[in-house]
Amino acid sequence: MSPRRVDKTARRQQILDAAVRVFARRGFAASRIEDVAAEAGIAKGSVYMYFGSREEILRAAFEALASAMDRLLEGALSGTGPALARLDALIRDVLASIAAAPDLARVLLDLWGSGRDGDGLPLDMAETYGRYRAAVAALLAQAAAEGEARPGVGEAEATVIVGAIEGCVLQWLIDPRVPIGELAEPLAAVCLHGVRGRDA
Amino acid sequence: MSPRRVDKTARRQQILDAAVRVFARRGFAASRIEDVAAEAGIAKGSVYMYFGSREEILRAAFEALASAMDRLLEGALSGTGPALARLDALIRDVLASIAAAPDLARVLLDLWGSGRDGDGLPLDMAETYGRYRAAVAALLAQAAAEGEARPGVGEAEATVIVGAIEGCVLQWLIDPRVPIGELAEPLAAVCLHGVRGRDA
DNA sequence: CTATTATGACTGACCAGTCAGTCATTGGAG
DNA sequence: CTCCAATGACTGACTGGTCAGTCATAATAG
Numbered sequence: 423m424s425p426r427r428v429d430k431t432a433r434r435q436q437i438l439d440a441a442v443r444v445f446a447r448r449g450f451a452a453s454r455i456e457d458v459a460a461e462a463g464i465a466k467g468s469v470y471m472y473f474g475s476r477e478e479i480l481r482a483a484f485e486a487l488a489s490a491m492d493r494l495l496e497g498a499l500s501g502t503g504p505a506l507a508r509l510d511a512l513i514r515d516v517l518a519s520i521a522a523a524p525d526l527a528r529v530l531l532d533l534w535g536s537g538r539d540g541d542g543l544p545l546d547m548a549e550t551y552g553r554y555r556a557a558v559a560a561l562l563a564q565a566a567a568e569g570e571a572r573p574g575v576g577e578a579e580a581t582v583i584v585g586a587i588e589g590c591v592l593q594w595l596i597d598p599r600v601p602i603g604e605l606a607e608p609l610a611a612v613c614l615h616g617v618r619g620r621d622a
Numbered sequence: 623m624s625p626r627r628v629d630k631t632a633r634r635q636q637i638l639d640a641a642v643r644v645f646a647r648r649g650f651a652a653s654r655i656e657d658v659a660a661e662a663g664i665a666k667g668s669v670y671m672y673f674g675s676r677e678e679i680l681r682a683a684f685e686a687l688a689s690a691m692d693r694l695l696e697g698a699l700s701g702t703g704p705a706l707a708r709l710d711a712l713i714r715d716v717l718a719s720i721a722a723a724p725d726l727a728r729v730l731l732d733l734w735g736s737g738r739d740g741d742g743l744p745l746d747m748a749e750t751y752g753r754y755r756a757a758v759a760a761l762l763a764q765a766a767a768e769g770e771a772r773p774g775v776g777e778a779e780a781t782v783i784v785g786a787i788e789g790c791v792l793q794w795l796i797d798p799r800v801p802i803g804e805l806a807e808p809l810a811a812v813c814l815h816g817v818r819g820r821d822a
Numbered sequence: 823c824t825a826t827t828a829t830g831a832c833t834g835a836c837c838a839g840t841c842a843g844t845c846a847t848t849g850g851a852g
Numbered sequence: 853c854t855c856c857a858a859t860g861a862c863t864g865a866c867t868g869g870t871c872a873g874t875c876a877t878a879a880t881a882g
Contacts, residue, residue: 423684429663431850437841454871455871455872456871464786464828465829470874471828509721516665531735532735534731535649535731536649538647538649538652548797550795551793578807579811582786582808582812583787586785586789586812587789588789589784589786589788590781590789592788593784593788595751597751598637605782607880608782611779614755616811620778633861654836654837654838655838662845664862665864666839668861671861676838677837
């Protein structure tokens, strides 16, 4: 066998994919580097050729997730058409994107729990989610200017909407019987109705 | 059988309070039993007189939180008046109750992440949140029957509402600058508007 | 033959849980 | 009331096991 032929970036990705699978199964705290190595089909020591530490793997997983979300956000912000329609599409896209990568989604639970003081890893989750809220708030402000959203909606409503999305994901992560696929429609409906003016 | 020094229940509570403070600060995974003991002002060994294991402490914290929520739910379900008004009050009460106990709220992050297969602790979070969703769904069904909510709202919308509450808490846990106190109003507004019929 | 990549045995730190012993309190005997 | 034996809450050094990260060695490519 010659796994030596694989190029650096591909091998790094292979380890990251394996790590996400393992973290999803047992949680970050209970996942040993050896488990990750075994899942990737390589030896423990080799992992350290591509990642400096156990936590760096988690950080890389976070970055993958965050950059996927950033791409969706970027699209919604720079798109054309009524702002509320773009918010509608954004909500559905984000939910679909998360639902499509269940393992990565499960790692979210560890990510959310990792922003603690002390030796916690510096993931700056606060900055990332702040950006998400700002993007939704911008969309909401546009919608208000276009007369589609009730006047006065802003930061607070953006927090509620971002929270509602994350909350639906959370419900699904806690209880896999929650049908995440069927949640996009009612989620978008509640958020949009909740933010619209008096016209149904 | 009079207690020797401090009564058993009080000491257990003292340890639990200390544990919640420590878990909130460093996270469950990084919290050593010795830290909890030190915070409670007792020796490590004494902790094991009141809790069988490290995880049993976490389970006790979960039960305290869950029973507080159950009380609010019970009140909303058995109350009088329009169902939608009771849902409005429930949303505000739950958020206020969580915001009032920030340390306990932070432990939520660990709790959410602990429902994994393998050696995970059997907290049956799924059952608990399922009950919350069912309660909100019942309120929604009543509201629909009273003509206040649009017909057809049900389980899915209940999931969105429960998720939105948890999501707002999550935003605040990730970024303490999020003003949880000022979120009750817009959260209730979005949820209620999002579920109401065509009348604003 | 050299450089590069991979390996897995090893080490040192860390910590959950244990248990043999301590000592303040208590209740009863003198 | 005093004294002392019984009690059991409390202690913390210790054990056994785990695991992140290292590094001397081996395998392979060029």
